[in-house]
Amino acid sequence: MKLDRPSNYDGLAYGIVIAGHFHESDNYSTLRPEGMSDWLITYTLGGEGYFETDGRKQRVTTGNVTLLKPGVPHRYGTTEGKNWDFVWAHFTTGFIDTSLLPFKALTIRQIEQQAVRDRIYNSFCRILSDSRERGAYWHELCLNALREILMLLAKQQSCRMDPRIEETLYLLSHRMKEKVRVEELAHSVGISASRLSHLFKENTGESIVEALNRIRIKQAALLLAHTNRNASEAALDVGFQNYNHFTRQFRKYVGRTPSEFIQSVQSKEIES
Structure with a gap:
């Protein structure tokens, strides 16, 4: 189990802090008793994980996008007996329209449509690539991809269509x-x-x-x-x-x- 505390990242000013793609067995767990100084967004590609906040544990499976607010004590990891394949990114709100962000401490959205799943995954792939390469305009490119994910989630929330x-x-x-x-x-x-x-x-x-x-x-x-x-x-x-x-x-x-x-x-x- 990893015990992480809030920290200041060199990339905070750029909005995107760090991003990654993990495929973890059930010995993976991260505990942050004081929360984080930034937002965490994850997208589950396969397997099963969980997020625990305020004593409540919620599972995440294929097609789930999770948003965790700054300052929220939490634990997350792989469900016992499972593997968890997911992509993730930390970001701050300096360059993000806050109306796209949820009010809840932990938000889990299920994406049903394959077309939307593909778009979200492709956006994460761009974030991963640009945040690692850090070439010209890397942070703007990362933020554009992140905004697309958040707008797709907002669209899903506002649209009551089957x-x-x-x-x-x-x-x-x-x-x-x-x-x-x-x-x-x-x-x-x-x-x-x-x-x-x-x-x-x-x-x-x-x-x-x-x-x-x-x-x-x-x-x-x-x-x-x-x-x-x-x-x-x-x-x-x-x-x-x-x-x-x-x-x-x-x-x-x-x-x-x-x-x-x-x-x-x-x-x-x-x-x-």
Whole structure:
């Protein structure tokens, strides 16, 4: 067991203090009877660990993100008979929007969606790499990755949407150029096609096809406004094979035809 006390780190001024990736057996335990001078964030990749604060022990498993406030006496370690694979980072709040941080002494969030898990893991990988390399702008890069993790947690907390529907929306946005099949989406999120269709409508107020068309048209409008793509090229870029269908959907969601939209953009550019 390690007995750690609060200490001052050379990196405190930079926000990120230290980061690491541990894979520990059940003889791993850290006790800090006076807490820490900074925040601790962990993300469990596999196995099982625990955090104990105020006499209460809480376990953490795959997909759990844990945030521990400064100054909170605690113990954490690997659950008996288990291994614990996790990444972690210490940070201070000098460069972090405090509205992204929880009020509780110990916060444990379960991340259900695989897409969000991947983003959090990739962010931790960037923190690990940049904090070790300490090249130019290393602390800004670390903080940007940390902010992404905290914003993903805040988004999850504020969004009451079924996580399977969030995952479906993520898949739609990444596969919008493909021919999307409800059966394949349902298989990806682990439910039947009929159940997915019902849940999707219940959570978003629109069908899967309507949501896909909205995502496609939103991207097409951005392409028309900010690139030299013409309407036919934009339609193909976002997955519409039939130009007439694209035009109808564009009018539905934007309120004008693609050509009218392009003219309005060009007019604003001339005025400016």
